[in-house]
Amino acid sequence: MQQAQKPCSGYSYSWTSSQGQKIKSNKQQKYPSQIFSVSLLFPVSDCKVDLSFLIDGSWSIGKRRFQIQKQFLSDVAQALDVGVAGPLMGIVQYGDDPSTEFNLKTHANSRDVKNAIEKIPQKGGRSNVGKALSFVNKNFFLDSNGNRGGAPNVAIVLVDGWPTDKVEEASRLARESGINIFFVTIEGADENEKQNVIEPNFVDKAVCRTNGFYSINVPSWFNLRKVVQTLVKRVCDTDRLACSKTCLNSADIGFVIDGSSSVGTGNFRTVLQFVANISKEFEISDTDTRIGAVQYTYEQRLEFGFDKHSTKQDVLNAIKQINYWSGGTSTGAAISYASEQLFSKSKPNKRKIMILITDGRSYDDVRVPAMTAHQNGVISYSVGIAWAAQDELESIATDPDEEHSFFVDEFDYLYKFVPRIIQNICTEFNSQPRN
Incomplete structure (x- = not known):
């Protein structure tokens, strides 16, 4: 392959190959006889x-x-x-x-x-x-x-x-x-x-x-x-x-966990393992993905906020230490509480993701709190087990429902949803407009 000669006063050349083509010709470009260094020590x-x-x-x-x-x-x-x-x-x-x-x-x-x-x-x-x-x-x-x-x-x-x-x-x-x-x-x-x-x-x-x-x-x-x-x-x-920022280091993820009496102590530990399994897939730090958690019955309790734990191990330890509460099921009030106590404190450049896990029908309305959360930019995933109501799960979930709403008969099968939820979060992130 021949290299064209390019005198400083101008150049004219052509170059082709069987695999690619790049042609330039007759461009007059004057270059100085010396290349000057730029002093830019700002x-x-x-x-x-x-x-x-x-x-x-x-x-x-x-x-x-x-x-x-x-x-x-x-x-x-x-x-x-x-x-x-x-x-x-x-x-x-x-x-x-x-x-x-x-x-x-x-x-x-x-x-x-x-x-x-x-x-x-x-x-x-x-x-x-x-x-x-x-x-x-x-x-x-x-x-x-x-x-x-x-x-x-x-x-x-x-x-x-x-x-x-x-x-x-x-x-x-x-x-x-x-x-x-x-x-x-x-x-x-x-x-x-x-x-x-x-x-x-x-x-x-x-x-x-x-x-x-x-x-x-x-x-x-x-x-x-x-x-x-x-x-x-x-x-x-x-x-x-x-x-x-990738799908794994750009979110504030808030888990809203049903702690009602119908869950039971053993199943509640299974739910916490599900929460931990999702959390550990993310890159967690003050500047990457942050994790928060709310437990609810008739009442709500902030287990830990987004700014509480800045390493993956600290988050996983905090999840393990959540104590089962037991009580009724007011899912609508829990969504409103999470919006106020978690997502209102989310950073402007973070994607706000709520993952709500419940095993029954709510005693209060979930539609208005969920709609308010969606309007405030919260991407909502609903995970229902056993007696959870399909219509409520769909109301809680961000559209399209089939990508944000999941249901399983048994607590022991929750683990199957982990890769699907992670994949959907990443697919959604990568499909964002680039302009």
């Missing part, structure tokens, strides 16, 4: 993120612009102030196949990162971005590579022009793994070249939100250095990194 506080830069090593970029790309990465590393208490940075270069240049734990400061960047040779090949995203999803953010767990995972993709493969599916899988994907595209296709683009609107198909936060388009390589500050500020704005 303070970046509280920027604890794990960053993977996917850099374009394809032949279409040329040697000169590959060097500009490396200088851009050095400027970003300097602006970030890389360190173990702040941002960590690794680089994957892609062409025909991606490979890791260095991972998160290789270099612990900006100086070492910059020195490592300077030594990166160009790979060549096509611009297989989708393949690179799949590689990063499976191989980069591993504990063995320095992934810190509590830090958001961010992948920043630099693309010269457009990818030579499809990115949508690989991006979706990466986002569902909790990776925030940013695209920096340089010199996109002009009207004559658009027929060569394999996947039109590939940026919108790849990023988590299509509102412009996750994408930066740079009209020429000469302007790349101007977006360093913009990019650094965005990746460090951890409150807006919504894609680091």
